[in-house]
Amino acid sequence: MTTTPRRHTVEHVARPRTAGAGLDVFAVEDRGAQLVWSSLPAGPVSIAVDGPGGRSTAMQVEHAGGPGAVELTGLRPGSRHVVEVRAGGERRRRAFRTQPAPPGEELFRFATLNDLHLGREEVREASAEHRRSRGRPTRPAPPTPLDMARDALTDALDWGAASIVVKGDVCDQSYDRFWDQAAALFGGVDVPVHMLPGNHDTGSKRLVEPEVAAKARGLHLARDVEHVDLPGLRVVLVESGIPGNGWGRMTRHADEVADLAADAAAGGSGTFVATHHQPQRFRVPLYWPHGTPGPDAMRFAGALGAATPHAVVSSGHTHRCRVRRVAGVPWSEVGATNHFPATWAGYRVFEGGLMQVVRRTARPRALAWSERSRSALGGVWALWATGTLSDRSFTLDWT
Ligand SMILES: [Fe+2]
Numbered sequence: 001m002t003t004t005p006r007r008h009t010v011e012h013v014a015r016p017r018t019a020g021a022g023l024d025v026f027a028v029e030d031r032g033a034q035l036v037w038s039s040l041p042a043g044p045v046s047i048a049v050d051g052p053g054g055r056s057t058a059m060q061v062e063h064a065g066g067p068g069a070v071e072l073t074g075l076r077p078g079s080r081h082v083v084e085v086r087a088g089g090e091r092r093r094r095a096f097r098t099q100p101a102p103p104g105e106e107l108f109r110f111a112t113l114n115d116l117h118l119g120r121e122e123v124r125e126a127s128a129e130h131r132r133s134r135g136r137p138t139r140p141a142p143p144t145p146l147d148m149a150r151d152a153l154t155d156a157l158d159w160g161a162a163s164i165v166v167k168g169d170v171c172d173q174s175y176d177r178f179w180d181q182a183a184a185l186f187g188g189v190d191v192p193v194h195m196l197p198g199n200h201d202t203g204s205k206r207l208v209e210p211e212v213a214a215k216a217r218g219l220h221l222a223r224d225v226e227h228v229d230l231p232g233l234r235v236v237l238v239e240s241g242i243p244g245n246g247w248g249r250m251t252r253h254a255d256e257v258a259d260l261a262a263d264a265a266a267g268g269s270g271t272f273v274a275t276h277h278q279p280q281r282f283r284v285p286l287y288w289p290h291g292t293p294g295p296d297a298m299r300f301a302g303a304l305g306a307a308t309p310h311a312v313v314s315s316g317h318t319h320r321c322r323v324r325r326v327a328g329v330p331w332s333e334v335g336a337t338n339h340f341p342a343t344w345a346g347y348r349v350f351e352g353g354l355m356q357v358v359r360r361t362a363r364p365r366a367l368a369w370s371e372r373s374r375s376a377l378g379g380v381w382a383l384w385a386t387g388t389l390s391d392r393s394f395t396l397d398w399t
Pocket residue numbers: 115117169198200317318319336
């Protein structure tokens with residue numbers, strides 16, 4: 001990997017309508033894509049993809065009805081394709097563009113999860129109990145956050161993730177019984193799992209310090225700053241929150257992270273900073289939840305960018321998908337696992353760059369629930385949370 005010109009390339013690919021649409025190309029890689037539909041009738045679904053080399057995909061799947069997802073394969077990198085879906089006498093088409101061929105050989109794959117909110121079902125159950133006590137109807141219980149996280153994790157491992165990074169809000173509150181769920185989720189995973197805390201893990205209601213609870217269960221949760229070296233990439237885990245306080249503050253870690261990034265660059269590796277709070281544009285938040293104030297995020301990203309041209313930051317907390325540059329450094333936000341759009345992020349490390357691809361959890365149970373929660377806030381949530389395809393799928397060219 002070269003360390004010369006400062007040339008981050010966030011490849012902006014197609015920007016189709018992403019929310020409210022019945023058919024959605026949610027994720028694109030160079031040769032594959034994730035196709036999701038909100039509702040199709042039960043029966044056979046025929047799917048065909050046409051690209052520059054002709055028809056690349058033709059398949060028929062037997063569908064049980066409702067939402068569904070399939071992987072489109074054999075696509076041509078950096079090219080426009082059109083997918084056509086036929087089911088129950090209906091025909092729908094979507095155009096999309098694949099990501100360009102990444103630079104160099106692929107070295108490694110890992111995945112991130114964030115905002116699992118394990119234990120959150122207790123809030124829902126209390127609300128349902130309240131409705132029942134007042135004689136009001138209740139809906140069937142949805143999958144728990146643990147169910148949703150387990151499905152996301154299984155999808156990520158099936159995709160080929162050889163390491164998992166969890167970017168905070170592991171538990172809805174730092175209670176032992178919720179950390180028992182974390183142990184049930186990650187205890188049997190045979191790839192390394194690296195966690196950092198979110199504001200919910202270090203909130204004022206916590207009954208146990210998250211790293212203590214994790215350690216008692218054979219897990220590891222980083223406090224302050226820790227790093228892990230993967231092939232071709234240094235992952236730096238940064239605690240963005242202040243215990244007992246919902247705000248993010250990152251400048252306090254800037255010098256340490258910059259030193260780690262410079263050291264990685266000297267060794268020929270890029271740097272991936274995993275953290276929890278998003279960077280606000282300004283000191284004052286313009287939306288909920290508030291994150292790291294703009295000046296603080298700028299100072300942190302500025303120090304990182306000065307240390308290496310080959311860096312990216314990724315956070316959670318907003319439960320939405322976005323990417324933008326902060327002091328020249330790409331900074332992505334990825335949606336939560338536990339409600340619409342119910343996502344996880346895959347990262348492919350190449351000799352000359354890094355590809356991000358945020359996917360929806362596609363297992364039927366998780367997809368059915370996340371589609372149900374699509375209509376939250378009258379559908380405004382779906383528009384806010386999904387971002388665009390280029391917010392979710394992009395390649396950084398570090399050559
Ligand atoms: Fe969260």
